[in-house]
């Protein structure tokens with residue numbers, strides 16, 4: 082169901098502003114998302130860290146075969162698809178209780194960052210909600226989103242409004 086819904090979604094001006102920023106900053110921009118859709122990639126971003134996985138990838142729950150591109154929609158009443166090894170094919174998504182992906186890389190980048198921006202996140206789901214606290218002693222920290230996040234007091238600035246309107250105005254084009 083989620084794949085069917087996401088397949089029709091299109092990037093908004095915030096995704097495009099971040100892709101443009103990556104073209105300027107290259108590897109000096111570290112873009113990490115909690116979103117599992119591919120809208121950043123559709124907008125042109127090349128180096129996206131999907132800490133909660135990717136909706137259009139699947140993986141085997143048993144063998145070390147790497148996650149693979151998968152746009153199939155599966156009939157929930159049918160048997161689960163199987164890998165050649167006999168393991169079950171599952172979404173490459175971080176489910177509740179599982180450890181998010183790439184945390185080592187994420188914390189290395191947090192240790193190096195001078196400007197930290199969080200966009201459109203609730204400030205509730207850990208570990209992402211604590212990233213701002215991890216950098217706040219030395220980085221300028223900015224929140225952009227429609228509603229004040231639960232961790233608003235940890236930010237230097239909170240810009241409340243639609244990310245699709247604020248980011249294109251805030252970021253150089």
Ligand SMILES: [Zn+2]
Nearest residue numbers: 141144164166
């Ligand atoms: Zn397998």
